[in-house]
Amino acid sequence: MTEAVYARGLVKEFGRVTAVTGIDFEVRAGECFGFLGPNGAGKTTTLRMVHCFLPPTAGELRVLGMPVPAECRRIKGYLGVVPQENNLDPELKVLESLLVYARFFDLSRSEALKRARELLAFSGLEGKEQERPEDLSGGMKRRLVIARALINKPRLLLLDEPSTGLDPQARYQVWQRLFRLKEEGVTLILSTHYMEEATQLCDRLVIMDGGAILAAGEPDRLVADHAGREVVVVGDGAARADEVQTASAGLYRDRLFLGGDLFLYTDRGRELLGSLGHLGFRRLVLRPTTLEDVYLKLTGKEYEE
Amino acid sequence: MMARLDVSYLTWRVLGRHLAVFRRSWLVNLSFNFVEPLLYFAAMGLGLGAYVRPIAGMSYLQYLAPGLVASSSMFACAYECTYGTFVRLEYQKTYQAILATPVSLDDLVLGDMLFGAFKAVLYGTVILVVMLILGLVVSPTALLVPPVLAVAGMLFAEVSLIWTGLFPHIDNFNYFFSLIMTPLFLFSGVFFPLDGLSRVLRDLAWLSPLTHVVNLTRGLVLGHLAGLEVDFLFVAVLALALLPFPLRLMRRLVLK
Numbered sequence: 413m414t415e416a417v418y419a420r421g422l423v424k425e426f427g428r429v430t431a432v433t434g435i436d437f438e439v440r441a442g443e444c445f446g447f448l449g450p451n452g453a454g455k456t457t458t459l460r461m462v463h464c465f466l467p468p469t470a471g472e473l474r475v476l477g478m479p480v481p482a483e484c485r486r487i488k489g490y491l492g493v494v495p496q497e498n499n500l501d502p503e504l505k506v507l508e509s510l511l512v513y514a515r516f517f518d519l520s521r522s523e524a525l526k527r528a529r530e531l532l533a534f535s536g537l538e539g540k541e542q543e544r545p546e547d548l549s550g551g552m553k554r555r556l557v558i559a560r561a562l563i564n565k566p567r568l569l570l571l572d573e574p575s576t577g578l579d580p581q582a583r584y585q586v587w588q589r590l591f592r593l594k595e596e597g598v599t600l601i602l603s604t605h606y607m608e609e610a611t612q613l614c615d616r617l618v619i620m621d622g623g624a625i626l627a628a629g630e631p632d633r634l635v636a637d638h639a640g641r642e643v644v645v646v647g648d649g650a651a652r653a654d655e656v657q658t659a660s661a662g663l664y665r666d667r668l669f670l671g672g673d674l675f676l677y678t679d680r681g682r683e684l685l686g687s688l689g690h691l692g693f694r695r696l697v698l699r700p701t702t703l704e705d706v707y708l709k710l711t712g713k714e715y716e717e
Numbered sequence: 718m719m720a721r722l723d724v725s726y727l728t729w730r731v732l733g734r735h736l737a738v739f740r741r742s743w744l745v746n747l748s749f750n751f752v753e754p755l756l757y758f759a760a761m762g763l764g765l766g767a768y769v770r771p772i773a774g775m776s777y778l779q780y781l782a783p784g785l786v787a788s789s790s791m792f793a794c795a796y797e798c799t800y801g802t803f804v805r806l807e808y809q810k811t812y813q814a815i816l817a818t819p820v821s822l823d824d825l826v827l828g829d830m831l832f833g834a835f836k837a838v839l840y841g842t843v844i845l846v847v848m849l850i851l852g853l854v855v856s857p858t859a860l861l862v863p864p865v866l867a868v869a870g871m872l873f874a875e876v877s878l879i880w881t882g883l884f885p886h887i888d889n890f891n892y893f894f895s896l897i898m899t900p901l902f903l904f905s906g907v908f909f910p911l912d913g914l915s916r917v918l919r920d921l922a923w924l925s926p927l928t929h930v931v932n933l934t935r936g937l938v939l940g941h942l943a944g945l946e947v948d949f950l951f952v953a954v955l956a957l958a959l960l961p962f963p964l965r966l967m968r969r970l971v972l973k
Contacts, residue, residue, distance in 0.1 A: 426973065465816055466972060485725070485819045493817035499810030501734075503741045512737050515730045516818035561817070 414477040416441045416568050416599040417462055422471035424457050431457040433623040434471060444590070444600040446610045446617030450711055454623040455603035456496060456572055462601065463493045463570050476567060489517060492561030496572040498553050500545040500560075507532070507541035510560055517564040524563070531559040535589065551582025558589060569593060571602040575609060587612060607704040619710050626710040631703050638709055639701035640665055642681035646688065647695025649674030660687035668709050675708070677701065722964070723821040731820060731828025732835065747843065754789040754844050758782065761908065772910060782848045783935040784907030790841030790866045791873050791927055794833040795898055798877035799890040802829050807885070812971060826967045830874040837870025838863050841934070848938065856940025865937065865949065869930040872956040875963045876926070882966025901927045926952060
């Protein structure tokens, strides 16, 4: 079985700016794969190369076994794309916008109608057939964009920040749909800067920054490997990092400076906390590590003093 | 350099999409674009025309009206392929949505041109129908006006998309109209015969594509066909020659 996406040495330059600096990754068929990173990390550019919008500057890229850009037309027939910004046709009503889109995939009128009705049901948009996008809530618009991306029964669905800007209920409704698609065997690729989203949805993910992949793996493994089990946050501890080091040498494996605070990553949280007790910090928190810690550690270098 | 042209039948689906959208708003669209040429009809043709000597044996209204067929189709097309295209690209992100389907970028840009040409035909033909009602259509060769406007529409669409590709900002389209479209409108024989102009101006006017489209619409409406093949060749050859430029410029703009 070939990978859904295979990328080696993938580069994208815009003039003199290098947005993606030569990355390697592969996405397995049937998994949910995440690109996690701050704005400007190169996530969207990478996604856009995968869905044949931007031609790569260099490197090898195969999608569903077919080379990009040579086979782009065929590849795009098997893809669904949910862009960062909703791009619904403001003039078209809900049902019509799905039918018009279906024509680009060569669906016949009757096939398109059948598929559109299924998708409106799937997306919880029954009864909204004759509404215009402007009359839909943010969550419904998002679900409609996802429904539209599914009109051709894609094997691979790409979602660029699928739930950015949605309230928690609307976000959860989007996630539910994505879970169901995954169960149906659709390969999902998503970019996000929400840790919660990445943790909930992704089987594997990469963390990107500055156009490069900084780490790759399953969310749990990434946390264990990069952040350890626990973290002690020392409020306003950055300025007294030397004292902390003297007091608790060997009890933490790594540290991070963030906004004046000091993050100590450890597998021995209780002992570490005890060793700091006499230093008189007013804010001292021990908590389990999450993906957020990995993210901060890997992408927060500029905060290091 | 220009990569190989990547065009398929899907370009017609792009046109189909634009027509589906147009169907939602055609009445408003058509009536607004239609008002201006009618105002010219009334003010210039009837008002001013009352003081103008017959031109080549025609009333001024008879002279002016076929010119307005050509200019109206040019303006409709130019609006579509500047503001219309830019709004779809930059504000509505329709381009990005369509490019996520098997449609290629060349299909898409060509589809925009076809839609521009459709509007050129539609808005020119509407004026032609008004002329027919007013008894200003003299010859059955007027039936050839819509297909000629389709070819002319491709040319106007290309010119407009070239501007859109070169100066892609909503504020810059004003300049396209005041620096290019309006001078063409005024000096392409819509309002007065070019024979009275100085040699230099006449030569310049000959270079205007609208001059030839006006010659064609006027000649076909009147049944004066002599020399029209030169005008048609000018329009058709220029349309073919310019074709790569909007495709290349729009590619640069979309893939930035």
